Amino acid sequence: MKSRLFSILTAAVVLAILAVQCAPETIVETVEVIKEVEKEVEVVKEVEVEVEKEVIIEVEVTAVPPPEGPEGTLVRAVSTFPNSLDHPQAAERQASTTDFQLYDSLVWFGEGGTIVPQLAESWEVSDDATEYTFHLREGVVFHNGEPFNADAVVFNWERVVASDFEYAYHWKVATSVETVDEYTVKATLEKPDALFLSLVADNWAMIPPGYFEEVGQEGFNEHPMGTGPFVFVEWVKGDHITMEANPDYWRGAPKIQTVIFRPIPESATRVAAIQTGEVDIVTRLSSEEAQSLLGVENVKVIKYPKTRIYYVAFNNLTTGLDQPTMDPMVRQAMNYAVDVDTIIDALFDGFAEPAAGYVASGELGYGAVEPFGYDPDKALALLSEAGYPDGFAMDMACPAGAYTHFEEVCEAVVGYLGDVGIDATLEIMESGHYWDLEANKELPPLFGDSWSAAGGEAFRRLTGALGGMDASYSAWSDPEIDRMLDEIKATPDQDERAALYGELQVYMQEDPPFIYLYQPVAFEAINTRVQGYNPFPFEGYDLFETWVIEE
């Protein structure tokens, strides 16, 4: 009797839960939502076709003009919290893009990987490409009123070069930085480095010398300061960072009064918080999450291809030395064997782009080659020609939990290789362990990974993955590639460099060091009250142009 009442109650509640889930009105609602979503998806796909060549989908033009002065509050969610707001100490992208709202560099990134003036109005490069003379903007002041001048640049360089920061080597590229006159500064490089300006743009955040000397490194970490559009207000660790408009900014005051950064590590919570309006910008959404936000009132989804390339790497340094993949024809065959488009459709709802070589769209020299495309017959023919008509067996590895759906991608690659007779045995490993093995060049002769690159050029991705024994994560060495990379490095002219990237891509298509996979798409969602927000492909953004419509 007693236990029966309990069972009846339990059953009743279970039934009630089921009933709630199956209630007719709920069904109607669900169907409506699905319809809406489908409609929206179609619309987005149409838009995608129109703007495919552009890197960023423009935020729609609205009738609301930007305010005269700084107004309103913008809340931006970050997925991990910055370790430091001192730029050379920032450990990863979310930290360095957050802190860069406080700072300016000498130069900055323009469209399509070009370099534009920022704190330097202009610059000259010596004929041997080892001396850069920067003419600084006059009248710029730091947030504490200290003037920005050539001495400040020298101080900044000396500070970081003398430090033990992990990213100090981005400053050590210059072997000396000297004052020429109050607003002219000369940086000397040991050997030519065509990427110097993009390194400067990405890393040389200027801080006030007098203030730093007064408060010291720890004081600066607690209250950082630069010349940027926003001024540091407070940082409650793990909870929020607050910045306010810099009314004396040299480009004019920004259009938002207060910017708050909030950490939300769980993406499902970010999706909830953008819907409730608690935050105005959320990033790092999956395609499923982005689609669930289509059609939600007051929420707008934006997407752009990331400058990251996924690939399966070959090895010609250690474990791959006695493998069939030493033959370039075999490597070509394996590229033809994998149907990247189907992988993208099946796993990413079509929201990724097949990698065309190792230069990402939006980077200098992109578009010189086409993706291999899926051609299993050609793959079989190439394998026969190379002397493997019956295929061969090989080991392969991929990291677990490191990238969205990457385990499934690897499994699909194994399946496609199997179709042309290549029997790949896949081992999926914990990512920390995986990267240890990768750094020691002990991974199997086929291994999956991805590589991002900031700075508008693929150069660091190329040297990182193809730098031979000197590069931590490289399993490939080719003197011809080395030669071409050296040439790119010694060529300061952007157009000439773009052509060289093209040549290198053609070479890397004939003698591929990778199975090229895809370039992922980044999804962000913003509240519709946010205007003029344009993220860059490398997950950077500049809130100077952004404003919010106050209700």
Added chain:
Amino acid sequence: MSIALKEALVQRYFLSKVIQSIVLLFGVLLLVFVMVRITGDPAALMMPREASQEHVEAFREKMGFNDPVMVQFGRFISGAIVGDFGNSLHFKTPAMPLVLQRLPATVQLALAGLVMAVVVGVPLGLVGGFNPGSLVDSLGRFLALLGQSVPNFWLALILILYFAVRLRWFPSFGRDELKSVVLPAFVMGLPVMGQIVRLTRSAVLEIRGEDFIRTAHSKGLEPRTIYTKHVLRNVAIPLVSVIGVQFGYMLGGSIYIEIIFSWPGMGQLLEQAIGWRDFPLVQALAVFTSLVVLGLNLLTDMAYAVIDPRIRYG
């Protein structure tokens, strides 16, 4: 038994518990040191991928990862004794203060969860135990079943979707206002509440059948006196032990809940620290959490001794 002997026994009991805790803490230190080091090379993770072999090696040398393991362990133990776990690799500031900074949020969440579990769970369990089969008992048992079987990450997301996104009653994340604690505390408290209901109920049922209760009835004591003096006091023993253990667990094990609700506590920090292979920070967190749990266990043991003379003199 003389009073002096009683005191000696009590002292011996407490002393042995304290010594046990210290030995355990040492074991924890050893375990933490070893386990953090078998998961991967921190130098490889801390350095940017473009960094050359040479830079990685220089970094490893600077951090002391190249020293013999025993030297590293000696350095770790001597630092740990004074609460110095070195600088966090990721944040570049001393690790222990970073942990302590997150303590208030975690304690607030654990306390809120525990209070909810006790305030709802104990009365439900008591009523159920005294009136098995009643409506309240069935409700209590159902809630207990629910609390112990619903996965907390799922419950957390459902609560956010319903109470934050749809109804807008509570914030979906963060720790901005008092209201913020309600959803995460509910998720945290529910399984504990379930356990408390079941435990209280079965303890009451069991004790009601004991000989000494029958004796108390037969010698004509008021039922009220029997309940408060004999039953409740005996129910309190397992309850105190469960509450002590669960509170320790809540302080250390709230990683999922803190992440989903973006609650700025120690669990969230631990998850990040592990991802970054931030040895000093992981070690500081693990040792600190163990210290808290051991301290709570010690307090629980002492509470027993106060409640139950059998343990004191046993």
